[in-house]
Amino acid sequence: MSFRHLIDFGDLSREEWEELYQRTAQIMDCPDAFMEANKGKIQANLFYEPSTRTNFSFQTAMLRLGGKVFGFADPKSSSAAKGESLKDTIKMVSAYADVVVMRNPKEGAAKAASLYSEVPVINAGDGGHMHPTQTLADLTTIMRYRGSIDGISVGLCGDLKNGRTVHSLIKALAKFNDIRFYLIAPRELAIPEYMRVFMRSHNMRFVEVTNLEATIPMLDVLYMTRIQQERFDNPLDYERVKGVYVLTRKKLSRAKPNMMILHPLPRVDEISVDVDDDPRALYFEQARCGMYVRMALLMDLAHQPHKLPAPVEIGTCPKCHNPRCITQSEVYLPPLTKMVGGTECCAYCDKEI
Ligand code: CP
Numbered sequence: 001m002s003f004r005h006l007i008d009f010g011d012l013s014r015e016e017w018e019e020l021y022q023r024t025a026q027i028m029d030c031p032d033a034f035m036e037a038n039k040g041k042i043q044a045n046l047f048y049e050p051s052t053r054t055n056f057s058f059q060t061a062m063l064r065l066g067g068k069v070f071g072f073a074d075p076k077s078s079s080a081a082k083g084e085s086l087k088d089t090i091k092m093v094s095a096y097a098d099v100v101v102m103r104n105p106k107e108g109a110a111k112a113a114s115l116y117s118e119v120p121v122i123n124a125g126d127g128g129h130m131h132p133t134q135t136l137a138d139l140t141t142i143m144r145y146r147g148s149i150d151g152i153s154v155g156l157c158g159d160l161k162n163g164r165t166v167h168s169l170i171k172a173l174a175k176f177n178d179i180r181f182y183l184i185a186p187r188e189l190a191i192p193e194y195m196r197v198f199m200r201s202h203n204m205r206f207v208e209v210t211n212l213e214a215t216i217p218m219l220d221v222l223y224m225t226r227i228q229q230e231r232f233d234n235p236l237d238y239e240r241v242k243g244v245y246v247l248t249r250k251k252l253s254r255a256k257p258n259m260m261i262l263h264p265l266p267r268v269d270e271i272s273v274d275v276d277d278d279p280r281a282l283y284f285e286q287a288r289c290g291m292y293v294r295m296a297l298l299m300d301l302a303h304q305p306h307k308l309p310a311p312v313e314i315g316t317c318p319k320c321h322n323p324r325c326i327t328q329s330e331v332y333l334p335p336l337t338k339m340v341g342g343t344e345c346c347a348y349c350d351k352e353i
Helices: 014-029 051-066 084-094 109-114 132-146 165-174 192-203 212-219 235-241 283-303
Strands: 042-047 066-072 099-104 120-124 155-158 182-186 204-207 220-222 258-261 337-340 343-347
Touching: 014 132, 014 283, 042 051, 042 084, 051 066, 051 132, 051 283, 084 099, 084 109, 084 192, 099 109, 109 120, 132 258, 132 283, 165 192, 165 220, 182 212, 182 235, 182 283, 192 337, 192 343, 212 343, 235 258, 235 283, 258 283
Parallel strands: 042 066, 042 099, 099 120, 155 182, 155 220, 182 204, 220 258
Antiparallel strands: 337 343
């Protein structure tokens, strides 16, 4: 693979995804053959936010490959609680480990970490921004059950504003042909403008709708998401939209017989428990696929040589105005920007400058 860090699905080419999927399929078919593939390798799991699937599946992925894992699941148990900067933590940890897996509530935190790491950094979720390895799990599930990704109609339903898994999946599907998106959300939780800019600049077809039931018959994949309570500044705003979409067995009666129901999990109430036994409900299988594709990823990234990062400019004032951007709290970060479809955007969190 040509990429060193996995920060955003844009880091992978379609060919690299296909190579990764081939390896994932081999591991799924014969996991015992890979029991020593990462023997002697050490992974650091830095989870500044709660997680069940991503943290544990990355841990088990490395253990199943014969490697070892250390880290924290609560930043209060690390020196971050004493005020240590992200830069200093990453410089230390990347000297101890062969690969760093990090989840952080700040948007762009993984990109920031990659500037100071001597080993590959994997973004395990940065605030409401991106979650590329969840996307690997999503694509693996679609491939295993459908055999191809091109040409599908995808309904993304729920919190499209704060749902990092949705943003990563859209970025990934830009690499495939003839994808149609139905973005199902109330106005308050609509997809961020920077994602619209991305979709338009990649000539992606999308419509924004509010009615789940009316949209279901059109879909090959329905991707449900949780309303992300922890990202709301005002609890009353959450109260207004919670429970807005609930997929029930009754609503599924209008769906295609082979429509795939995906959800990155955890769910709260957006998929009724009576859907779980429907053969189209693949969300638990999706979480299992996530472990295997993470194994395939770690077989590459944990073997890359340690390399001291090049010195970077010391920032004095953040250029990005997004209050959730990592540059707002880690003010030494260089004020990096990039152009997306003619718009200047923050290179950490993707928001328009
Ligand atoms: N899908 C996902 O990221 O789940 P966790 O928050 O449990 O890791």
